[in-house]
Amino acid sequence: MTERWFLAIWPDTQTRSALERQLAALGPLPGRPTHPLDWHVTLIFLGALEPERLACIDAAAGDAATRATSFFMELDRIGHFARSQVLWCGPARTPESLARLVTDLQAHLTRCGIAPERRPYRPHLTLARKVRTAPGLELHRPIGWTAHELVLAHGVTGERPRYRIRHRYPLP
Template sequence: MSERWFFALWPDEAVRDAVAARIPALLPVGARATHPSDLHLTLAFLGPLASDVLGCAERAADRIRAAAFDLEIDRVGHFARARVLWCAPASPPDALPALVADLQEQLSTCGLAADPRPYRPHITLARKAAAAPVSEWPTPIRWSVRELVLAAGYGGPGPRYRVRRRWTLI
């Protein structure tokens, strides 16, 4: 299987552990939990890339001048069609969609088109998950976002993702 590239926000150890600790209580019967090391919030999915396009995508990220920001992960829900259990910020700060838009604009110079669907920030907690209602977490998880990463997905057991490169947000 070829690498599937994506840009994402990668939680630090404290945020990752806090999210991972909540998964067992939320996990529907038969669902497959995300490996804790694979928890992330995707900004732009790129898919398989030729080496020249991958290099262009890295140069595109070099041009990003986004400010660091804070996220509050405070809700959990389910994408029925994809059978995905997720957590997310109920009210993402303006900096998040601005970062996604800037990244998409820069990636367009590489011939990489933005996903036409509206951006829905989330962290995948489990796959093959039966329906679960959207609800708020009584205690939010606070995440100080200080970098974006370029990562690739590989087949096989978790962890399935590897970070290739990191960019510091200013």
């Protein structure tokens, strides 16, 4: 498998632990659960990249991050994407600062030959894959999360956790 790159926000230890506790209280997740250390919210999926394009993306992400701000988000919903068979957790409302960051990243990435996604952005954290039907799970209470950094990451085949962070960009 070719390395698949993406820009994301990664939950801090406190956020991840709070989500782990709430999910444990719900019982085993259906399908193939995502390793908790792999939990993240993808902002832009990049796919396979050649080294020169990766350098351009690294610079573009750094530029976008310097113009962004840290932001607060509440993970308050568990949902299901039927077509992709993904069980997810995310915010009922996308924070304006997150939406601006994604839009700014898309604009910066056009100079690297990355076309903006046509579908509307829906932030979510993948809890499990291969989930055929919505299990009807709900969080007991919202989990607050302040995102302080953007990351450039990629997947590694055959390992768990499978994602590796290559670069971190602080959000002022």
